[in-house]
Amino acid sequence: MRPGISVYKGMKRAGIDLVTSVPCINLQDLLGLVESDPAIIHVPVTREEEGAGICAGAYMGGKKPALMMQNSGLGNCINALASLDELYELPLLMIISHRGGEGETIVGQVPMGRRTPRLLDAMEIPWFAPSPAEAEETVARAWEEAEAGGRPAAVLFDIEFWMSE
Amino acid sequence: MMKRIEAIEVVAQEAESQGALVICNIGFPSRELYAVHDSPANFYMLGSMGLASSIGLGLALATERRVLALDGDGAVLMNLGTLATIADQAPENYLLVILDNGCYGSTGCQPTCTCRKADLAEIAKGAGIADVKTATTPEELRTAVRGVGAVVARVDERNADVPVIALTPKEIKDRFIEECARPSP
Numbered sequence: 399m400r401p402g403i404s405v406y407k408g409m410k411r412a413g414i415d416l417v418t419s420v421p422c423i424n425l426q427d428l429l430g431l432v433e434s435d436p437a438i439i440h441v442p443v444t445r446e447e448e449g450a451g452i453c454a455g456a457y458m459g460g461k462k463p464a465l466m467m468q469n470s471g472l473g474n475c476i477n478a479l480a481s482l483d484e485l486y487e488l489p490l491l492m493i494i495s496h497r498g499g500e501g502e503t504i505v506g507q508v509p510m511g512r513r514t515p516r517l518l519d520a521m522e523i524p525w526f527a528p529s530p531a532e533a534e535e536t537v538a539r540a541w542e543e544a545e546a547g548g549r550p551a552a553v554l555f556d557i558e559f560w561m562s563e
Numbered sequence: 564m565m566k567r568i569e570a571i572e573v574v575a576q577e578a579e580s581q582g583a584l585v586i587c588n589i590g591f592p593s594r595e596l597y598a599v600h601d602s603p604a605n606f607y608m609l610g611s612m613g614l615a616s617s618i619g620l621g622l623a624l625a626t627e628r629r630v631l632a633l634d635g636d637g638a639v640l641m642n643l644g645t646l647a648t649i650a651d652q653a654p655e656n657y658l659l660v661i662l663d664n665g666c667y668g669s670t671g672c673q674p675t676c677t678c679r680k681a682d683l684a685e686i687a688k689g690a691g692i693a694d695v696k697t698a699t700t701p702e703e704l705r706t707a708v709r710g711v712g713a714v715v716a717r718v719d720e721r722n723a724d725v726p727v728i729a730l731t732p733k734e735i736k737d738r739f740i741e742e743c744a745r746p747s748p
Contacts, residue, residue, distance in 0.1 A: 416621070418621075439624055441620075441648065442648075443644070444644025444647055444648060447642070448617045448648060451614030451617025451618045451620075451645075452617045452621035454614075454617075454618050454621060455617065455621025455622035456624060457625075458606070458618075458622055458625075458736070458740050459625025459628075460625055461621075461624075477610070478611045478614060481610025482618075485732045486733065486735070
């Protein structure tokens with residue numbers, strides 16, 4: 399199965415119905431699935447922090463929101479994750495293409511890529527890095543954790559994940 | 564020039580008569596709104612400067628209720644991409660109200676670029692927001708707040724002498740979510 403489909407199925411199982419996104423080449427397939435799903439409101443945003451804000455408002459209006467982005471975007475939304483989501487106890491599912499590891503061809507992805515897990519740890523945000531076989535289950539569980547804890551949860555998908563079939 | 568707390572009072576009165584939900588910018592604007600017209604339909608931001616317009620957009624896309632975002636020039640300048648996204652989504656139940664006092668009013672009135680060259684109404688138009696109004700008096704603001712798109716209202720730079728908000732973040736959120744779940748009045 400295409401790896402993007404496993405992630406998409408997990409989001410559907412969780413009931414995600416509003417998605418904000420900043421693209422990554424590795425999210426291309428998943429973005430297409432989300433965009434063509436009439437049950438999901440898809441809001442492409444200009445910067446990841448904006449996406450976190452939209453997701454917070456959408457949650458208060460009754461939606462189950464997710465933010466899809468590259469790990470570089472985590473740096474662009476750190477303040478919102480703390481002073482909006484954590485402060486008000488708002489759940490958020492983050493679907494993150496994790497660049498900068500094995501197989502990376504762009505040197506600029508390496509500095510943020512190698513710090514991404516530690517940044518999430520510093521933010522006390524639970525994170526998961528499933529295999530393609532585990533992805534559907536893990537994505538659904540990450541949302542459940544976010545909702546139960548009233549906080550963000552992240553699922554990281556590295557280059558190897560997207561290379562698998 | 565119109566005081567900001569006067570402008571906020573106009574928006575709050577209109578929000579109540581429209582049955583609108585209000586997302587309010589961090590700092591003195593939220594304190595002033597809390598002082599003149601506290602309501603469960605108000606979401607007071609206590610952090611995440613720059614995101615009032617984004618929270619408002621997300622809420623407007625999620626609900627059929629009318630939504631007003633009460634934002635400031637410094638905060639909008641921090642998140643200018645929001646104007647393009649609002650234009651792109653263009654929800655018919657959403658109005659962004661920018662109270663432009665030309666300074667960072669909650670941190671000692673350091674000037675923003677709008678007190679010299681930047682024109683937020685023109686930027687909003689350039690971003691593609693179809694209906695952008697400007698207001699300099701309470702009467703103009705009251706009329707403009709009945710529309711959709713964006714309003715830029717010029718206000719005085721002074722803050723009112725108002726107390727801090729005596730609610731915890733969770734209290735603000737819980738009563739707001741409860742209010743959001745009610746149908747349009």
